[in-house]
Amino acid sequence: MTPQPKAARRSQTSRQAILNAALDLVGEVGYARLSIEGIAARAGAGKQTIYRWWPSKGAVLFDALMMLTEGQDEEAAELPDTGDLEADLKTVLRATVDELNEPRYSEPMRALAVEILVDPVLAADFTERVDQPMKELKLRRLRKAQEAKQLAPEIDLDVAVELIWGPLRSRWLHREGPLTHEYADTIVETVLTGLRG
Known part of the structure; x- marks a missing residue:
């Protein structure tokens, strides 16, 4: 070398x-x-x-936050797919809860979320490097579930992504209540009740 x-x-x-x-x-x-x-x-x-x-x-x-996550999940090119959509989504949301409750991540991430609202250049960079790639992973997992008839065929998957991940993000960003695994599980169970048709 x-x-x-x-x-x-x-x-x-x-x-x-x-x-x-x-x-x-x-x-x-x-x-x-x-x-x-x-x-x-x-x-x-x-x-x-x-x-x-x-x-x-x-x-x-x-970039500092991106540095923290570099190389952590080399195999996480896809969301978990065990064939059990509910269990897989609970695993993902619980991991998100753990990350958002970690002070070294959560305070800088909250600051960044606010700054993105007023800095269009930063917002575009965040969308390109984080938001859009993550949304594609979520959509792919839900699309597989839809193809396996675990979700109703007529649902809008973009809306489904918002319904699943939006409440967690909102509670965290606005400090509306504690972020717990139980809350994550409740989101998944409630949303899937509607999405299964």
């Missing part, structure tokens, strides 16, 4: 330090008080270095 040039290694080390600094700081001071200056100081990097790689603090935070 060809060794990386020193400049490339330094750039990678600096990038890693910036992303880690963004995650640490947003947990300590919150997103509103997070700044490029603060990230640069914590990472031991120059502000211009950050601006050369990212257009905003939201973009830095997004």
